Every structure is written in structure tokens, then in C-alpha cells.
Amino acid sequence: MAKIGYNDDSAVVIIGSGAGGGTLANELCQKGIKVVVLEAGAMQSNASFINDEWKSFAQLAWLDPRTTSGSFRLAKDFPGLPAWICKTVGGTTTHWAGASLRFQEREFKVRSEYGQLEGANLMDWPLTLKEMEPWYAKAEDKMGVTRTNGIPGLPGNNNFKVMYAGATKLGYKEVHTGNMAINSQPRDGRGRCLQLGFCFQGCKSGAKWSTLYTELPKADATGNLDLRPESHVTRIEHNAAGKVSAVVYFDKDGKEQRQKARIVCVAGNSIETPRLLLLSASDMFKDGLANSSGQVGRNYMRHMTGSVYAAFKDPVHMFRGTTMAGIVRDEAGNDTRRGFVGGYEMETLSLGVPFMAAFLNPGGWGADFTWWMDHYAQLAGMWLVGEDMPRETNRITLNAKVKDKYGSPVANVHFDDHPNDVAMRNHAYTQGERVYEAAGAIRTFRTPPYPSTHNLGTCRMGASASSSVCNAFGQTHDISNLFISDGSQFTTGGAENPTLTIVALAIRQADHIAGQMSRKLI
Amino acid sequence: MQPIRLATADSREPSGSITKPDLPLTRRQFLKGSGILFGTIAITSPLALLAPSSAWALELKVLDTATGNTLLSFGRVLYPHANLPDAVYAILVKDLDAMAASDPEIARQLRDGVQALDQKAGGAFSKAKPETQLTAVKAIEATPFFATVRGKCITSLYDNEMAWAALGYPGESWSKGGYITHGFQDLKWLPAPPESASPPPYMG
Numbered sequence: 188m189a190k191i192g193y194n195d196d197s198a199v200v201i202i203g204s205g206a207g208g209g210t211l212a213n214e215l216c217q218k219g220i221k222v223v224v225l226e227a228g229a230m231q232s233n234a235s236f237i238n239d240e241w242k243s244f245a246q247l248a249w250l251d252p253r254t255t256s257g258s259f260r261l262a263k264d265f266p267g268l269p270a271w272i273c274k275t276v277g278g279t280t281t282h283w284a285g286a287s288l289r290f291q292e293r294e295f296k297v298r299s300e301y302g303q304l305e306g307a308n309l310m311d312w313p314l315t316l317k318e319m320e321p322w323y324a325k326a327e328d329k330m331g332v333t334r335t336n337g338i339p340g341l342p343g344n345n346n347f348k349v350m351y352a353g354a355t356k357l358g359y360k361e362v363h364t365g366n367m368a369i370n371s372q373p374r375d376g377r378g379r380c381l382q383l384g385f386c387f388q389g390c391k392s393g394a395k396w397s398t399l400y401t402e403l404p405k406a407d408a409t410g411n412l413d414l415r416p417e418s419h420v421t422r423i424e425h426n427a428a429g430k431v432s433a434v435v436y437f438d439k440d441g442k443e444q445r446q447k448a449r450i451v452c453v454a455g456n457s458i459e460t461p462r463l464l465l466l467s468a469s470d471m472f473k474d475g476l477a478n479s480s481g482q483v484g485r486n487y488m489r490h491m492t493g494s495v496y497a498a499f500k501d502p503v504h505m506f507r508g509t510t511m512a513g514i515v516r517d518e519a520g521n522d523t524r525r526g527f528v529g530g531y532e533m534e535t536l537s538l539g540v541p542f543m544a545a546f547l548n549p550g551g552w553g554a555d556f557t558w559w560m561d562h563y564a565q566l567a568g569m570w571l572v573g574e575d576m577p578r579e580t581n582r583i584t585l586n587a588k589v590k591d592k593y594g595s596p597v598a599n600v601h602f603d604d605h606p607n608d609v610a611m612r613n614h615a616y617t618q619g620e621r622v623y624e625a626a627g628a629i630r631t632f633r634t635p636p637y638p639s640t641h642n643l644g645t646c647r648m649g650a651s652a653s654s655s656v657c658n659a660f661g662q663t664h665d666i667s668n669l670f671i672s673d674g675s676q677f678t679t680g681g682a683e684n685p686t687l688t689i690v691a692l693a694i695r696q697a698d699h700i701a702g703q704m705s706r707k708l709i
Numbered sequence: 710m711q712p713i714r715l716a717t718a719d720s721r722e723p724s725g726s727i728t729k730p731d732l733p734l735t736r737r738q739f740l741k742g743s744g745i746l747f748g749t750i751a752i753t754s755p756l757a758l759l760a761p762s763s764a765w766a767l768e769l770k771v772l773d774t775a776t777g778n779t780l781l782s783f784g785r786v787l788y789p790h791a792n793l794p795d796a797v798y799a800i801l802v803k804d805l806d807a808m809a810a811s812d813p814e815i816a817r818q819l820r821d822g823v824q825a826l827d828q829k830a831g832g833a834f835s836k837a838k839p840e841t842q843l844t845a846v847k848a849i850e851a852t853p854f855f856a857t858v859r860g861k862c863i864t865s866l867y868d869n870e871m872a873w874a875a876l877g878y879p880g881e882s883w884s885k886g887g888y889i890t891h892g893f894q895d896l897k898w899l900p901a902p903p904e905s906a907s908p909p910p911y912m913g
């Protein structure tokens with residue numbers, strides 16, 4: 188591990204070590220650039236991961252206080268837990284399920300495709316699929332995505348068998364075990380999936396890609412990485428010229444430190460990233476860093492989501508095997524005859540008994556609730572994930588009334604579903620139920636959204652500095668040596684799980700940063 | 710004191726191995742708490758295997774016996790599972806008692822709430838007929854007491870190995886080498902998908 192001095196102002200400082208930050212760190216280190224990674228969470232390993240839902244949650248999840256407002260159901264069900272995000276080295280790539288899909292071509296230009304939609308702040312990305320393709324290819328190779336690079340698909344588990352039978356009976360054509368960043372066979376020094384069924388709890392076998400045991404150790408091996416776990420950043424500082432110059436954080440002993448920086452890249456996931464820019468407001472940047480557009484924290488997206496569980500006469504044991512290796516893609520296109528713009532994916536999903544009790548029907552009780560729990564072994568499950576509409580009013584703000592343990596105002600997450608999201612969710616619920624009915628379900632249930640696992644858009648990229656926070660490389664319009672390196676950059680959300688795109692953007696950003704550094708532009 | 714060992718969710722070590730911790734369900738001869746609940750697990754129940762003794766007792770720190778029994782019955786009305794023994798619902802009472810011990814406000818809320826349940830049931834809630842119990846619970850659904858107990862049920866009732874065994878969830882799979890050789894695709898009542906959709910597993 189490199190040791191970079193606090194006063195060394197030649198390094199790139201990355202905040203967060205998840206999909207965006209961990210990937211960026213490795214890419215820069217491979218190019219010979221010195222990198223400090225500041226990560227609020229602690230270091231775990233495959234050996235320390237726990238096959239137990241609540242214990243693992245306590246080990247990995249971000250539990251610092253947050254607040255909620257708005258009409259979305261989460262504000263009622265889980266007012267203190269709007270998002271399911273990790274605080275650990277590797278970030279949410281420890282928890283994630285591994286579904287790795289490219290955006291579709293139209294999803295980079297939805298303003299042109301869908302037109303002006305009332306109450307939605309649609310905008311085209313300053314990027315096209317064509318420009319992204321080479322970076323997607325690099326990301327798929329890096330992550331070992333199944334059904335790319337000659338890697339076979341994963342074997343389908345019982346939950347997939349049910350999905351496949353129902354979906355094909357209904358006439359769906361694109362149904363398979365998905366494009367997963369999970370080794371179906373040994374690759375890149377990691378073993379194959381053991382079908383443990385605890386993908387959300389940190390993969391103990393290491394078959395699933397996570398920056399914790401892929402990107403970060405590779406970065407470390409270059410000798411250019413200084414990774415500092417349990418380092419919580421509270422502020423980014425700038426100099427008189429308006430360039431960022433240092434990052435203030437609390438280290439693992441609770442001591443305040445100041446790390447000087449040549450470049451700062453923020454990858455704290457889409458709630459903490461805008462919060463940090465807002466917390467760093469100064470006399471020069473009164474509304475927060477990189478916020479001349481007023482868009483920092485706005486256009487918060489969380490994907491249209493929901494789940495359908497179905498009970499069958501016979502056992503399914505959906506919890507056996509990979510949590511999310513199963514997909515139906517036929518609804519992912521844009522067909523406005525369905526009553527909404529954009530599309531959605533249907534993906535297998537399973538929860539254990541502890542999480543099922545908490546998430547099946549939050550607040551539910553009585554004989555109807557226990558009927559579902561009593562049928563646990565006979566359940567099949569799917570998750571619905573689709574494009575939601577960015578809205579300026581869906582927003583991360585600082586809540587001055589609630590402070591975290593460092594004395595900083597916490598993030599408030601405000602969200603109101605757009606009517607398009609509601610129409611899409613209802614359609615997706617209906618189709619999900621039809622899939623299971625076609626497979627012989629005796630009952631089906633519509634489970635409301637979980638705390639948000641996909642958090643996007645709060646520092647969107649765009650062509651114009653007046654309506655977006657950063658450019659097509661995640662470089663903020665206002666401050667040339669400040670970068671956004673996570674899903675906050677997303678202009679719009681697409682229907683696909685976001686991480687492959689986050690990783691592809693991080694690889695592309697590293698290339699850009701290295702180029703600008705060597706040309707002494709930053 | 711020789712505690713009866715019931716495995717709970719607290720027991721899984723980071724290694725994935727299971728050690729059975731001590732639940733404060735103690736043998737009957739050493740009782741000194743302010744309230745005490747008793748129960749047995751039928752020897753014929755498969756769950757009896759998870760408890761080395763079929764008779765259990767729960768010593769309460771601050772709640773009295775009647776309050777404990779009412780809370781246990783309340784838990785059963787909220788989440789009625791015919792095949793879960795009272796020993797599982799006793800975990801709820803144990804957890805609520807612990808909350809009451811560390812927060813007098815909660816202790817007060819629980820005592821008052823139990824009184825309200827008795828009142829709505831027109832006598833002892835724990836001895837009332839099922840329909841009367843359900844009506845009484847519905848009558849207090851909007852209260853903070855209801856929310857406290859219902860919320861606690863989620864982890865107390867469903868995050869322990871007795872409940873998992875009863876509901877058909879085996880918990881961790883790491884120590885067994887995962888499901889790759891243990892039935893992850895053993896469902897037989899539907900046709901197997903073609904290999905293009907679901908390739909065979911890699912077995913080395």
C-alpha cells in the first residue's frame with residue numbers, strides 16, 4: 188500500500204470505493220497515477236461476510252441517519268431508511284446482485300424519443316450508445332459478465348424455472364439466466380458460483396464481482412494506491428482560484444484530517460455525493476460546489492420498482508442459488524400503447540425469511556400476512572425494474588434539523604412518483620402476476636418498493652452548464668478538477684440495473700483524467 | 710443458572726458456522742425475575758430438536774407475568790402461525806422486556822397498552838376468544854403501542870432458527886458448500902428450460 192502524505196498535492200483523491208470509486212481507482216493506478224481512496228466504511232473480506240440477512244445488513248449497510256419526505260410509499264414504510272446502500276470497502280458492490288445490462292440506444296436520448304413530458308425533467312445524455320460501446324465492452328470483460336466474452340450463462344435455479352415456464356407460456360421470447368457479473372466458471376483468479384443464495388450478503392465464494400476483491404487489490408498491486416477505510420469525508424475545500432485543493436475527513440480514530448489533492452472525484456452514491464457538494468458550500472460557492480446550475484441534488488431517480496411473489500401448490504425453494512440470475516426482457520422497449528413511456532425488466536429475486544417478513548408487505552399483519560410466510564417454501568419471486576422519470580422536485584437536500592455524528596446536516600430524500608412511474612408499475616405488476624399465473628400460481632402478491640437500491644441522477648451530466656452539473660466525462664462544469672464518478676452522473680435512468688454503466692463511465696473517466704493530467708489541463 | 714440453549718439469529722459467526730448462544734430461557738428452579746413465563750415444546754415437534762429441553766421458562770426483568778402473557782397472546786394475534794410454538798412468541802416478550810428495561814417510557818407504553826387490550830376484550834385479553842382478541846387488536850391499531858409490538862415482531866418472530874425451521878428456510882448454506890450440489894434446480898413439477906436459456910452448471 189502506498190503512503191501518500193497529507194500535504195502531498197499531486198494525487199487524485201477519490202471519495203468512496205464502490206462501483207464508481209473502486210473502478211476509477213484501479214484504472215488510474217494502472218496508468219501510473221497516485222490515488223488516495225477515502226472510504227467511510229470498514230474493511231471486510233469473503234471470510235468475514237455473514238450468510239445471515241440482518242447480521243450482514245448490520246455489517247455492510249449505510250445506517251447513518253437520513254430523512255424522507257414526499258408521497259412515495261417508502262416515506263411511510265421506512266422513513267429513516269430511504270435507500271439500501273452500503274458503507275464498507277467495496278461499497279454496494281458487496282451487496283449487489285450482479286445483473287449487468289447495457290443501456291439501450293434510445294435510453295441515452297429520451298428527451299428526443301419521448302418528447303416533453305409534463306412534470307418530468309427529461310434531457311438527452313451528452314453521450315450515445317455508439318460512444319459507450321467500447322467502454323461497455325471493457326467493463327463486461329473486467330467484471331466477467333455472463334453471455335459476453337464467451338462466458339456461459341449461469342445455470343438457472345428453481346426460481347428461474349418458474350419464471351421461464353410462465354414467461355414463455357405467456358409468449359415472452361427473451362427469457363434467460365441474465366447477464367451477470369458472477370463467474371459461471373472460474374475466471375480472473377476467482378472461483379465459480381456455488382449457488383449459495385446469499386448474493387445480497389457479500390459473496391463468500393468471491394464468484395460475484397465486487398471492487399473489494401477485484402479492483403482494489405489490483406490497484407494496490409501497482410503501488411500507487413493509498414486506501415484508507417473508516418475515513419468519512421465531511422467537506423471538500425477549494426483555493427482562491429476556485430479549484431478544489433483538499434478534502435477534510437474524520438479518520439478511524441475520529442481525528443479530523445486534511446488531505447491535499449490535485450483532483451477530487453466524488454463517488455459516494457447518489458445521496459451522499461450531492462450531500463457532500465452541498466455541505467462544502469463556501470463564500471465563493473454559496474449554493475454548494477459545482478452548483479451554479481442549481482441542479483445538484485435534483486432529478487433524484489430510484490428506478491420504477493416493485494416485486495411480485497407467487498405461491499404454488501408445490502415447493503419452489505426460491506432461496507436456493509443465485510438471487511437474480513433470471514430475466515425477461517420483452518417489456519424493456521418503448522411501446523406507448525401500454526400507457527407509459529420507457530420500459531422495464533423482470534428479474535428473479537428471492538429474500539430469506541427475515542427479509543421477507545420485513546419487506547413482503549411492510550406494516551402488514553394478521554392471518555393474511557402469515558399465510559404468505561407459511562407458504563415460504565412454495566414461493567417464487569421477481570423484481571420489476573424500469574425507467575423512472577427525473578423530476579427537479581425529487582431531490583436530495585440538507586436537513587439542518589438532524590445532524591450525523593460529525594455534526595453535519597443529514598440528507599433528506601424527497602420523492603413523488605411521476606404518473607408515468609405509477610402507470611408502469613401497475614403494468615409491470617399485472618404482467619408479473621400473469622407470468623406466475625401461467626406457471627400455475629395459486630395466489631400472487633404485489634410487494635411495494637424496497638428501500639432504494641438504485642440511486643441515480645443527482646449530479647446529472649449534460650451538454651449545457653446551465654442545466655446540468657457535469658459534462659460527458661463527469662467533470663463538473665464549474666470546477667475543472669472536481670469529478671462526479673458514480674451513478675449521480677446519470678442524465679436519465681434507463682430500464683437497466685445501473686452498475687455496468689457506472690463502471691463503463693468510470694473507465695472512460697479515468698482515460699479522460701489521465702489525458703488531461705498529462706496535458707497539464709488539470 | 711443453567712440456561713436452556715435455543716439457537717437464535719445471534720448465533721451465526723462470521724465464518725458461517727453456528728454456535729448456539731444462550732437465550733434467557735432458564736430452567737425452572739432458578740427463577741428470580743419480576744415476571745415469569747412457562748411453556749413446553751411438544752416432543753413430537755421437529756422444533757424440539759432445536760431446544761435441548763422441551764420445557765422452557767422465561768424470566769422477565771421488568772414486566773410482570775400477566776403483562777408478559779398478554780404480550781405473548783398479542784403476538785399470536787398479530788402473526789398467527791399454527792405451527793410456531795409459544796417458545797417463539799416468548800422471544801417477542803423477551804425482546805419487549807429488554808426494551809422496557811432500557812427505556813421507562815416503553816415500559817409504561819407496554820403496561821398501558823396491555824391494560825387497553827384487556828379493557829377492549831372486556832376482561833383478560835390472553836384468555837379471551839379469538840374473535841374478541843382480533844376485535845380488540847383492531848381497536849388499538851392506530852396506537853404507538855401497537856406499532857411498537859408489531860414492529861418488534863418482525864425481528865423477534867422471524868429472525869430465529871425455530872421459525873426458520875417451521876417455515877422451511879434453512880438459513881446459511883456456506884458450511885454445506887452452497888446449493889450447487891444441494892438442489893438449486895431440483896424442482897420437478899415444471900419442465901427444465903432449454904440450455905440456451907439455462908446452461909448446465911460448471912462442475913470443474
Ligand SMILES: Cc1cc2nc3c(=O)[nH]c(=O)nc-3n(C[C@H](O)[C@H](O)[C@H](O)COP(=O)(O)OP(=O)(O)OC[C@H]3O[C@@H](n4cnc5c(N)ncnc54)[C@H](O)[C@@H]3O)c2cc1C
Nearest residue numbers: 203205206207227278279284285286420455673684685686
Ligand atoms: C441489494 C442490492 C442489489 C443490487 N443489485 C444490483 C444489480 O443486480 N445490478 C446492478 O447494476 N446494480 C445493483 N445494485 C446497485 C449497485 O450496488 C449500485 O448501483 C452501485 O454499487 C453504485 O455504485 P456507486 O459507486 O455509485 O456507490 P457505492 O457502491 O454505494 O459506493 C459508495 C461508497 O462511498 C462511500 N461514501 C459515501 N459517502 C462517503 C463519505 N462522505 N466519505 C467517505 N466515503 C463515503 C460509501 O461508504 C460507499 O462505500 C444493487 C444494490 C443493492 C443494495
Ligand code: SF4
Nearest residue numbers: 380381383384386390
Ligand atoms: S449464489 Fe453465487 S454469486 Fe451469489 S453469493 Fe453464492 S456464490 Fe456468490
